[in-house]
Amino acid sequence: MAGYLLSKHLTWDIKSLKISQDITSPIQITCNYLNLLDLNEIDTKEILFRTNEAIKEPLPVERCQNLIEKYFFNENNKDISSFRFVEIFVNVLADQLVRFSSSLFFTVDNLRLMVKETTNIRKLILKTLIDGSKDFATRSIKTKEAQLESTNAEDENARLGTIVQWDDSNHLIVFFNSQTPDTISSLYRDRTKVHENVKTLLKSQVIGDRTKWELDDYNSMSTNALLVNLEYLARRSTEKLNIPEYALSGDNLIKMALILLRARANIPVIVCGEAGCGKTSLIAYLALMVEVQFQSLNLHAGIDEKTIMMFMDDSLEKAEKGEIWLFFDEINTCNYIGLLADLISHRMLNGKLIHPNIRLFSACNPYRLRTKAQSEAGLTNRVKKFEERSNLVYQVKPLPDQILDYVWDYGILKPKDEYRYIQIMVEKELKNLAHPVFAELLFASQNFIRKVEEPYSVSLRDVKRAIKLVIFFYKSLHNRPVNKYGHVYPPPGNPTILIRSYVLALSLCYHSRLYEQDLRRQYRYEMGRILHNHKAYVEENMFAKIIREEQEDYIKRMQCPPNTAYNEALLENVLVTIVCILTKIPLFLIGAPGSSKSLAIRLISSNLRGTDSYDKYFRKLPQIYLIPHQGSSSSTSDGIIKVFDKANRFQETTSTQFPVISVVLLDEVGLAETSPYNPLKVLHSLLEPSYPATGPTVSVIGISNWRLDNSKSSRALLPWLYKQIPIEQLIASNLDDSDARHLMVIGKSDSIVNLLTYQLRMRDLDPVVILGSQFPDDRDDYYYSVLKRIMMCVEAADH
Ligand SMILES: Nc1ncnc2c1ncn2[C@@H]1O[C@H](COP(=O)(O)OP(=O)(O)OP(=O)(O)O)[C@@H](O)[C@H]1O
Ligand SMILES: [Mg+2]
CATH class of the missing domain: 3.40.50.300 (P-loop containing nucleotide triphosphate hydrolases)
Known part of the structure; x- marks a missing residue:
């Protein structure tokens, strides 16, 4: 509506700003300090709130309005479109000022005693606090503009590049500590950009020799030192805390401080x-x-x-x-x-x-x-x-x-910050399996995917998954029994099991999501180069060989129906699916029909039968129990929750003697995304229960013909099934094969029937087309139950 008003009707009138006359209200606290600053009395005069000696008289409304206008609006006038920004500014500032006024360290008398060289420390603090709060309040403005542009814009160009990055300022914050309320900390992203005034301020706090003092560099600080800083800022007690693993870096320390400032001011x-x-x-x-x-x-x-x-x-x-x-x-x-x-x-x-x-x-x-x-x-x-x-x-x-x-x-995340997070996560989580080369490989992989996809396509979740996979592969390669042919795998010597684990983890997380062979080659080449720099000689072909050997080891242990074509797509699907099931990493198999997705799942469920399995290695693995759910454009959140409940109930029957893993199989999950009920949003918390839990309780496999929205994709592994066998070719090769007995083609439209009829006629065969009815009951398991029934009929027939 604002668009219809003339701009002269939209100008600001500071006179509409309501000013409380309560002396302890944020606006009065803020304005009293601004008043002292304005009168240049801040370094000589004390001001107290919320104590017996607190000032009694509130500042008059008009004075307050003028001060806010002068100190907040002066430069930002044209950007500020709502009194909420004034509220944020005032509340955040007032909270800090109350702490300032009660800090024994920064009293006029104490400063005079302690700091001889400068006497304008109080003015410095106030100015820094004002700047910080102003930065705070106006930061949201840009975000608002970005969304408005995204919702309004019609032409393509205007939609791009509207994200406002959070790192576009140095984020200098002066912060009154919680653990030691008298003192301040200062946080910044780049220490070279810290103003001299702030240095003077921090130096003033140093007791003893001030000449050796220098600014902390949060970018190179160890996580333990950062933790100590965070504790100063955030905690009230000093008792030891038992908290889960978390990669603390300078970047998230600043983010936390900014959040705390808001929380304290109740914003x-x-x-x-x-x-x-x-x-x-x-x-x-x-x-x-x-x-x-x-x-x-x-x-x-x-x-x-x-x-x-x-x-x-x-x-x-x-x-x-x-x-x-x-x-x-x-x-x-x-x-x-x-x-x-x-x-x-x-x-x-x-x-x-x-x-x-x-x-x-x-x-x-x-x-x-x-x-x-x-x-x-x-x-x-x-x-x-x-x-x-x-x-x-x-x-x-x-x-x-x-x-x-x-x-x-x-x-x-900024690349530099992301690299730091990766290094910390690798060190903390991989422990004795950690090596700097892996952090470097991960960082390069993230960037590689960003180049071919989008900057937001990969995140710390991918890093986390890769780390989990290294641990999995390392353990699994270590005790792999020989297969039925007595074949020993992996071969001893180079590449070592650790390097193999790194390569396999990268291959599932990054390599397999590249959709072109050429990109895959480039990726392997780049990884090879990094490995080479660290004296691990796994060049491009070796990288591919390591993957292939692992895929083959699994498939050779399986009993497959005759005529199974061991094509690349199947090998890849089998490996990625088994690994995801065993590690409970959610998996979305994306690919056009005919890319062996269902075949891979069927093979796995018929081979991984726990202690009943045919293969020695599989006998050590849990039994797999599939719980299918057919996605459709009328799916609801409730339906999906129920499938997970069922899976969880089954999962509870697991024991050390008979371990089981339930697998929620979401078929055609892409269709559910088109449901007006937006049911898949429920998946977020099912795939990733709240921190500190790291993964779902059951395994989840989604099958889709297209990629889901980024928040879902981000929570799962996303191999790209680039191989698609044309349906005509499938039919033809089946008909050409003299051993072939049955051919089942599943499709939704008549064109498949026509295709099949045509091909059969071409071979002088005379097909009979029987049109069956739909089975309206059993909606959830519809396709599976129908499929199973048909398979049983076919298997039972002798021709
Ligand atoms: N500092 C960290 N230390 C360790 N792990 C982290 C850290 N930050 C994020 N992670 C891990 O990265 C993953 C993604 O983080 P998180 O769930 O917080 O993202 P998010 O921003 O909430 O994403 P979404 O918008 O998709 O919900 C989680 O598995 C989390 O454990
Ligand atoms: Mg989240």
Whole structure:
């Protein structure tokens, strides 16, 4: 609507800004300090709040308005479109100022005593705090613009490059510590950009010899040192905490500090960023660190109002006991986003204000349109009606205006930060299997995929999976029994088992998702080069050989029906599927019909039969139990939850003597994505339960003819099944084969019947076409039960 108003009607009037006359209100605290600064009295005059000696008289409304205008609006005037930005500025600043006023260290008298050289320390602090809060408040503005552009823009160019990266400033923050409330910490991304004033400020805190002091460099600091810093910032107690593994780097330390600043000022935190950049885990980890009560609700399209209200009722009760953080994850996937937006921006529920102990957090993926490059890479959604939705990189709704002001955009990790995360994760998780070469290989692989796909196509999730796979392969290669031919594998000597494990992990995570042979070759070449630099001589061909040997070892152990063609697609599918099932890494097999997806799964389920298996190695592996679910455009979240429940119940029957793994098999999962109920959003939390859990309780395989939205893809391994055998060729080769007995062609349209009839007629055969009915019952297992019945009939027949 604003678009219809003349711009002169949209100008700002500071006179509409309401000013509380309560001396302890954030606006009064802020303005009292701004007043001192304005009068140049800050270094000589003390000001106190919330104590007996607190000042009594509030500043007059007009004075406050003028101060805010002068110190907040002056340069940002044209960007500020909402009083919410003033609110963010004032609240964040006031929270720091209260700490400032009660810090014994920064009193006028103490500073005079301790710091002889400079006497304007208090002015420096105030100015830095003002700048920090201003940066904070105006940062969201850019995000807002980005979304507006993405929702409004019609021409292709305007849609591109609208993500605002979070690292476009040095993020200098001066922060009053929690553990030692008298002192400040300063955080920044680049220490060369830190202003002299801040250095003076930090130096003033040093007791003893100040000449040797220098600024910390968070980029090269060890994780332990970073942890100590974080504890200063975030914790109140000093007792030892028992918290799960987390890769702490300078980057997430700053992010946490920025979040804490908001939380302290009771401003909602909404982080927006690409899949897997670490939003959910960062907030959950920070909550553990701050030792507050933490409740998280994973939203998806299936969540109804009742669930949200139950969650809130429970939280309100807990809020009576103390501070509580409420985390709404994936907020823009839910149908009640209006309700949540009200809760977040006005802190209102059912017309009542919520408890002040509640702090609100949420995370989401950006609302953004897919660029041309990606849809042209064959990732098309062929259901016409839903074309528009598949244009979105993430299937989410745009965020409502009133919460957009709070959004803070993480974008994607900067390469330097990502490399650091990778190094830390490799070291922490691989322990004695870690080697710097693997971190380097991973970093190069991430970049390789980004070059051929999109910058947001890979994330820390891929790194995590690769690490998990190294551990798996290492163990599995170590005790592999000989196969039925007595063949010893892997051969002793070079490449070592560790290098083989690295190569195989990379091959599943990265190599197999490349859709062209040539790209694969380039990838192997690049990895070979890095390995070579570290004196591991695995050149391009060797890389391919390691993969091939592993694939063959599995297939040779299997009993396959006669006439199974051991083509590359099948070998690849079998390996990736078995490994994903055993490691419970979710897998989405994407490929056109006829790329041996179902065959691979059938082979695995008939061969991995636990102790009943034919092969010695398979006997040591758990038995596999498939629980299929047929996706369709009318799938619902509930239906999907039920399949997982069933799988979980079966999984509970596992024991050391008879281990089992349930596998949820989501067939045609792509169709479910087109369902108006958006049921697949529920998959996010099923595939990846909340931090610190690292994976689902059961294995999940999705089969789809096209790639799903990025948040789902990010949670699974994505081999690209590039080999597609044309249906005519399949029919022809079957008819040519004198040993062939049955040919089953499954399809949805009449054209398959016509094709088959035509080919048979060409060979002077006389086909009979029987048109059967649909089986309306048993909707869930429809295709499987029908298929099974047909197979039984065929097997029973002797001709
Ligand atoms: N600092 C870290 N240390 C260790 N692991 C991490 C770290 N950050 C992220 N991860 C891992 O990376 C994966 C993705 O992180 P996370 O779930 O936080 O992403 P996200 O930003 O919430 O993504 P999405 O938008 O898809 O929900 C998780 O498996 C998590 O454990
Ligand atoms: Mg998340």
